[in-house]
Amino acid sequence: MKVRLKFDTPEQSKSREVKNLIEGSKLKTVCEEASCPNLGHCWGLGTATFLVMGEVCTRRCGFCDISTARPFALDPTEPDRLADTIREMQLKHAVITSVDRDDLKDCGSYHFARCITATREKNPNTSIEVLIPDFKGKEENLQRIWDAAPDIINHNVETVPSLFPTICPQSNYQVSLDVIRKSAEKGFLTKSGIILGLGETVDEVKQVLRDLRENLTHLVTIGQYMQPTREHAPLAEYAPVSRFQELKDYAYELGFLYVESGPLVRSSYHAGDALDAILKKHGSEAIAGRSR
Numbered sequence: 001m002k003v004r005l006k007f008d009t010p011e012q013s014k015s016r017e018v019k020n021l022i023e024g025s026k027l028k029t030v031c032e033e034a035s036c037p038n039l040g041h042c043w044g045l046g047t048a049t050f051l052v053m054g055e056v057c058t059r060r061c062g063f064c065d066i067s068t069a070r071p072f073a074l075d076p077t078e079p080d081r082l083a084d085t086i087r088e089m090q091l092k093h094a095v096i097t098s099v100d101r102d103d104l105k106d107c108g109s110y111h112f113a114r115c116i117t118a119t120r121e122k123n124p125n126t127s128i129e130v131l132i133p134d135f136k137g138k139e140e141n142l143q144r145i146w147d148a149a150p151d152i153i154n155h156n157v158e159t160v161p162s163l164f165p166t167i168c169p170q171s172n173y174q175v176s177l178d179v180i181r182k183s184a185e186k187g188f189l190t191k192s193g194i195i196l197g198l199g200e201t202v203d204e205v206k207q208v209l210r211d212l213r214e215n216l217t218h219l220v221t222i223g224q225y226m227q228p229t230r231e232h233a234p235l236a237e238y239a240p241v242s243r244f245q246e247l248k249d250y251a252y253e254l255g256f257l258y259v260e261s262g263p264l265v266r267s268s269y270h271a272g273d274a275l276d277a278i279l280k281k282h283g284s285e286a287i288a289g290r291s292r
Contacts, residue, residue: 049095049096049097049267049268049271050082050094050095050096050097051066051098051099052078052082052098052111052115053071053098053099053101053108053111054071054072054074054101055099056069056070056071056072057071057099058070058071058099058100058101058103059102059168060170061167061169061171062166062167062198062233063158063167063195063198064228064232065228065232070103071099071101071103074104074108074111078111078115079111079117079118079119080118080122082118083115083119083121083122083123086119086122086123086126087122087123092125092126092127092272093127093128093272093275094123094126094128094129095130095131095268096112096116096119096130096131096150097130097131097132097267097268098112098132098133099133100133102136102170106140106141106144107135108133108135109135109140109141109144110144112130112132112144112145112148113144113145113147116128116130116145116148116150117148120148120149127272127275128150128152129152129154129191129268129271130150130154131154131155131267131268132145132153132179133155134155134171134176134179135179137172137175139182142179145183146183146188151189151275152189152190152191152219152271152275153180153188153189153190153191154190154191154192154193154219154267155176155180155190155192156176156192156193156194156267157177157192157193157194157212158193158195159194159195159200160194160200160204160205160208161173161208162200162204163198163199166233167198167233176192177212180192180212180215180216180217181215181216184215184216184217184218185216189218189219190216190217190218191217191219191221192212192217192219192220192221193220193222193223193266193267194209194220194221194223195222195224196222196225196243197224197225197226197235197236197237197238197239198225198233198235199236202243202246202247205222205247206247206250209256210254212256213254213256217256218256218257218258219257219258219260219278220251220256220258220259220260221259221260221261221266221267221269222244222248222251222259222261222262222265223261223263223265223266223269224244224262224264224265239263244261244263247261248261257282258274258277260274
C-alpha cells in the first residue's frame with residue numbers, strides 16, 4: 001500500500017492559522033463575506049481585512065456580494081475581540097471596514113470608532129487603515145472617526161457618477177467626495193477605489209481620478225469587477241491589462257502618492273505595502289492621524 005504524504009507550503013500553513021484565529025474570535029472578514037479573489041493570497045501572508053458591525057448591510061449595491069437585510073444589534077464585545085485578534089496575528093498594518101448601518105441613528109460611527117480606539121490601545125505599534133461607509137455624510141458621525149485617529153481613511157467611490165443610480169442607488173457620488181476631502185482637510189492620509197467592467201468609459205474613469213485628486217485623495221486602487229452571482233450587476237467587460245497600466249500612469253501624473261491598479265486589485269490589496277512605500281518616499285510626515 002502506498003502512503004501519500006501531504007506537505008503544506010508556508011503560505012497554506014499561515015492561511016490556516018489566520019482562518020483558525022478569525023473563527024476562534026468569531027469575527028467577520030470582508031475577504032469571506034465579499035468573496036474576495038485574493039483571500040488565499042492575503043491570508044497566506046498573514047493578513048486579513050476585518051468586517052465590523054455585522055455581515056448584513058442596509059444598502060444593496062449591484063457589485064457587492066455582502067448580504068442585504070435587516071441587521072442584528074451591534075455586539076459591544078466586538079471592539080475588544082478585534083483588538084485582541086489583531087494582537088494575536090501580530091499585524092504590522094490592520095485594515096478595518098464595515099457594512100453600512102443606515103438603521104442606526106449614528107450609522108454605527110460610535111461603534112466603528114470604538115474598534116479603532118481598542119485596536120490602538122492594544123496594538124500601539126500597528127498602523128490602522130479604515131475603509132469607512134459614508135455615514136450619510138454627517139459631520140458628527142465622521143468626527144467620531146477623526147477623533148479615533150486612524151492612520152489612513154479610505155472611502156471608495158466604487159464607480160463613475162453615471163452608474164450610481166443603478167450600481168450604488170443608495171449612495172451619492174458628491175457625498176463620497178466630501179467624506180474624502182473633509183478627512184484630508186483634517187490632516188489624514190486618504191484613499192479611495194474604483195472598479196472597472198460595469199459599463200463605464202475610460203474618459204469617465206479619468207474624470208473620477210481627477211475628481212478624487214481635486215478632493216485631496218492621496219492613494220487610489222483600481223480593480224476589475226467580477227460578477228458574484230446572476231442576481232448582481234452584469235459584467236460589461238473584462239478590462240485589458242493595458243488599461244490598468246494606462247490608468248495607473250494617468251493617476252500618478254495627477255499627483256497621487258500611491259496607485260495600485262490591476263485586475264485582482266481590491267481596496268485593501270497590499271495595503272501595508274502602500275503605507276511602507278509612502279513612508280519610504282515621503283517620510284513620517286505623510287501620516288497625520290497617529291500624531292493626534
